[in-house]
Amino acid sequence: MSSIRVVVCGFESYEGIDVNPSKLVAQSVADEGITLADTTVSVTSVLLPMSFQHAWPTLKKTLDEVQPHLILATGLKRNSRTVALERCAKNIIDASHPDADNAQPRKEPVIEGGPQAYWTCLPLRAISKKFAEHDIPVTFSSDAGTFVCNSLFYELLDWASKQPGAAAGFMSFPQVENHVGYAKPMKLGMMIDAARDVITTSIEYQLHDFSHDMLLPAEAA
Template sequence: MEKFNVVVSGFDRYEDVEVNPSYEVPRALENQGLMPLSGDDGALEGVDVTITAVSLPVSFSQAWPMLRQVLDRVHPNVVVATGLKHAARGIALERCATNLRDASNDEHDQSTGDLIPVRPDGPAAYWTRLPLRSILSDFSSHGIPATLSSDAGTYVCNSLFYNLLNWTSQQEHVLSGFVSFPLVNESASHEYGLPLKQQIAAGQAVVSRSVRYFQEPTASDILLV
């Protein structure tokens, strides 16, 4: 049986957010595994996927070093970092990590101030390594609202994403990317957010499709522009 190690990260806490999906979804994936969506083609049969969840502080200085420690310990094949977009209506698949971060002194202040590089010696941006086209197709087939996002902003999410892709670029064969969840909203009629169960299903689809792409990569799975 082919074995895969997957790391799914999220953040510990966001101010004024009672239920944080980027904390809950990674934990659910670690505990539940890859329960297939209804109508799934079963391509992961015969594959042993171990998911390790990690919760990170919302901190420029602490988030990446903590994730890096887990990556060095687990040696993953796939890494999916996650965060929260307050005003999102669905799942946001992040295409690009930019070499910019908000230089605000207060790490919990998301106001845009002066911008400085995440890594002064790094390229201007990195593209995701996840098969976005196939993930979007899975979401569409199962009624999961989603969109492509041009970048993850200039706050801790983007900084983590950039450092993750910089690390990935130095690995022989690792896939990684970033997914932004909306607020948890269990109402049947709502403007923003999705039920937590649907967000967990989305996380499972991202991991499943990424593992499949790791096994058999194809250019048709990629969608960056």
Template sequence: MTGSPVVLLTGFEPFGGAATNPSWEAASRVADTWRGPGSVHARRIPVTFADGPRSVLDAVGETRPDAVVMLGLHGGARELRLERVAVNVADARIPDNAGAQPVDEPVVPGGPVGYWSTLPLRAALDAARAVGIPAALSPSAGTYVCNATFYAVQHALASGDGPRLSGFVHVPPVLGERVTDDDGVAADGAPGLALGDLVRGVAAVVGVVVDELRR
């Protein structure tokens, strides 16, 4: 591509009684410390089935990115989880931050069963591991707001009139913090990573995305 690549990096607000959300902490710090090539814009997204996708798409319209990397928290994870597929089902163990609790509902009525991530997942996996951050490919993003946002955004971008690359990455908790995971399961002393390591891992993923855009 010509010009300087633009990446939109999103993370979620706190939910489930937690004071912070590592996905937003990582997204904001990567954007604040990014020195190129390209540019990274971070946006905080509400943990609601209705407004999560809308907020990402509003940010796409505002920043006109070449790629969208959505981050969310997985409370039981020990590593970065690079999500392969968004599935067309919303099934919440706990209400979202607006009180909605869908059960066995489609994210988009009449939509396809799933959408693949278009991020360079294998290269991102290798890049995270190369800087010492544990990472894994994951088969799906669950059925809570993370997956619903991933699916709805992929559905909206499927026309091809937007960012060239888009996908979702789950981050683990910050070491020592009490969290509620994306399926609503409380986890005390859950496995996780230091915040600096989360930032380093996410930055490695973004770097691979930027490299792919520059090809």
């Protein structure tokens, strides 16, 4: 029987958001656990401050302790209508407003001298197929912004690139039951199901190497 360690992270708070799906999904998936045939899955959740200075060190501490095979980071896209699977993280910080520490860096690299971008390690095509089976609306996003979410994602993918056997990705949620245009509001339970689908599909990919289910950079353009 295989044994897989998973870390799911969310952000502690977003300004002006009362029901934070990033926080609640991370906690719920860890509390409820993941069940897979012939595989033992342990899930650890960690909540991160909305801080350029402290978000990555907080996550890194958990990664060092758990040594996970899979890391799923989550965030919020306020005006989204769907779950968004983030394709890449860019090596830029350009904050349009201050973070939780009142810091507002502009036009700075996340990591000096690092690649312009990192691509996700997750099998996005396979995940989107699983979402379709469960009627979960999804979009592929090539822009995680230039705020803390993108900065954290870049740091995470940089870390994963140096860890043999580790995969990492980022998904963004809409606001819980928020009406945007004619789209049906998304309930928290569907977001939890979406995170669970990302984890189980990614584990299956890791265990069986379904390389045809990766969404490659050329296809993501």
